[in-house]
Amino acid sequence: MSFLQANSPSPLPPAMHPDRIFEPSPDFRDKFNRLPFMYSHYLADHPLMQLPRLVELANTLIQYGPGSIRCQASKMPKHLKWTDATLKEDLQEKLPEFIANIEHSESWLLLYSVQRDPEYRALVDQIIDELEQLTGQPLRQEMSWIDAYIFIASPRAVTSYHIDHESTFLMQMHGDRTSNLFDGNDRSILTDEELENFYIGDLTAATYSDAKQAKAYVYPMTAGKGVHHPVCAPHWYQNGEQYSIALGIHFDFKSDDRRARVHQANYYLRKLGLKPTPPGQSAFKDSLKIKFIGLFSDRHPQTKGDVLYSGIRRLRGIAAKIAQTRKIFAKKA
Ligand SMILES: [Fe+2]
Known part of the structure; x- marks a missing residue:
């Protein structure tokens, strides 16, 4: 069950509930979870998106453990892998200072699951309601997981090139930055092998190149603009001269979870020297692969990680145990 399904009507003041969040556009319906697109929204001046309130939010979230906030140095080239950034030390103590002085602290912070605070939860709930209307999709019914993040970054910060399993609506609240988004269905940009390695657990499998950059959708984002990343659409960001605040709404959909299992099965088939059929080309083969990985997956997954990775x-x-048994028999023989 998602956090939104357990939500109840909120007694928040009217300022927390704008009449409308998104500027309607046919792109929501035509491109949703297929192609990247840019849109306009009305949350840039929202009280929940101001720095003092975000310091308060960070202090709330840190009580859920250090994993509730990611904090790293903001200056890293776009071609570096996601995991190459150095984590800041003494996160808990310095966090309010990093945020309050974000203009100069050369930090890049990601606040996970901001809906743990009831005020943010009510806002996210309203966003989902409106997205369901604009996309024409029953998002709550089709999703297996949802989360809301807030990204806070110093001027000129770079978010390096990567892919995510989530389908995302990212909304710029302060500052300007350039969004570079790529068509994840174009195999000259994102190869089957990169997808298979990603779904086997290598979160940095997607690799940047100048040749790929020529095919990027480049969107100049300012406060009040947003972009949509479909599932596995590669992306990287370059911040401008001001600090940046952005809200991300992230969905996993059941259909994308099933496709992930096809990539996982294909990873092993490729390891056996075969040339596996990519997902979407044979419903029969896809179904066999989904069932095979499903045999080993948790029946009642507790986390997003369990949904995606419990099978592999x-x-x-099992493979490790077989290898160990072979070794023992080989020694005795
Ligand atoms: Fe991302």
């Missing part, structure tokens, strides 16, 4: 974790465990 179990398969790896």
